[in-house]
Amino acid sequence: MERRDFIKKTATATSILGAGLTGLHATETNKTNNGSHNFKLKYAPHLGMFQNLAGNNPVDQLNFCADQGFTAFEDNGMKNRSKDTQEKMANTMTKRNITMGVFVAHQIYWKEPTLTSGNLDKREEFLNDIKTSVEVAKRVNAKWMTVVPGHLDLRQNMSYQTQNVIESLKQASDILEPHNLTMVLEPLNFRNHPGLFLSESPQAYQICKAVDSPACKILFDIYHQQIQEGNLIPNIEQCWDEIAYFQIGDNPGRKEPTTGEINYKNVFKFIHSKKYNGVLGMEHGNSMKGKEGELKVIAVYKDSDNF
Template sequence: MARFAANLTMLFTEQPFLERFALAREAGFKAVEFLFPYAFEADELAALLQENQLEQALFNMPPGNWDSGERGMAALPGREAEFRDSVDTALHYARVLGCPKVHAMAGIIDPRYSDEQHLETFVANIRYAADQFAQHGITLLIEPLNSRDVPNYFIAHQRDAAKIIERIDRPNVKLQFDVYHAQIMDGDLTTMLGDLAQTIGHVQIASVPARHEPSEGEVNYPHIFAALDQAGYSGWIGCEYNPKTGTKEGLNWVTPYL
């Protein structure tokens, strides 16, 4: 049975971030995720989770300079020391928030380096991070991002990510399967979910092509939820979409599941 986590970076944006936890609880969600927690103290966020009886499903490691267009550094040669510092930061937040999964963003390809140099850097960095997180029972996720929204991101295809995970060879490294990105880049979703079932560690959803509520667009989400059940996926499904009008007005699709 599908279980849904509200992405507080994209939902309930009608209110300041710290007020969105209560709004998620009031809407019926039992878990939340968001892009980054680092603008707030970990203890403050943990208190909001406890107060609202919410689980923290996921957040991202520090992405570098987000405002200047950086989207992570795990695959970027020359940024290894910064990446290791970001592991320490993310691990602190994950432990305080009781968060079992953290996403390591790969980064935008640096044209000064070859594809193989990016890959070698990524594999080494993810192995390091995975080993640190494993000591605390935390899963590390990698996610392909579509090339329309994030041009030149290091990983764009689900099966490519699965091959890299195999090369990394760490049991706590899994695939973050965002259906929105997967449909844009790959399609054939049902077959791919079945093929990659053992590799998938987290799922996110949004409509395609507009990234609104999953009740619209070209993807048949009730079918996808059934396919996930059949594949044995029992984790949270992150609602990472931009509401078409207001957040509450667009939640009718999820009410039966909550």
């Protein structure tokens, strides 16, 4: 379940979202028997995570998530939804007190140097994507948007690449700051995403310090950083003042907590102890198919939140 797979599925999800948006709230038979849970943290499901229990209608899925006690939601592909879809989803989130999490702010080049290269055309393309993302963020009441600087430029020294990225991010910050919006830089692991420029949390921390803007912070994806560097809680502690967002996935497999090696109960406890009030995106698949698998995800989050 790689980030690029989420993004590639956007077109399919958009076609589903375009239909049936006026449908009624999910019926009582689609709810779990446990009722709403008072989670300590803002865990954020995504569309499709509970579609067997809630149906394909995105409004019903949002309402279902709220009925279970989830107080946040994220959607990598939100920028590609129709304006009508965005508005309907935003209205539902407002009514149900759901915090909108990240969406992907720009076209990500997985195998081509972009921000690292210093190419002015690529920089301008990125900045134009940031500008259009401002309007989307306003429409869906989002505060954060994901940025991935792209592939390494193997013809340039790493220090020059880093400065090229910093300059692009400074210019993007100038666009975002007046709107109180934040781009969150996501380091991605070498195994799933070989050759990308940004891979480690200390690297992201150094870049954010150099950009020196409230509009440029870190998205700490716990799955990626377990693979890339491990030492999760100490690295979260070291980066804390530059972290604005978390994402979740166990390793191996990128499924829900308890399916791999990460002690998520302890990680969540630490994050909560830091008085974190932001979103933790559930950017993972379900380890089991169908309604049974979806019920398991809900149960696992309730247990992992019990610290």
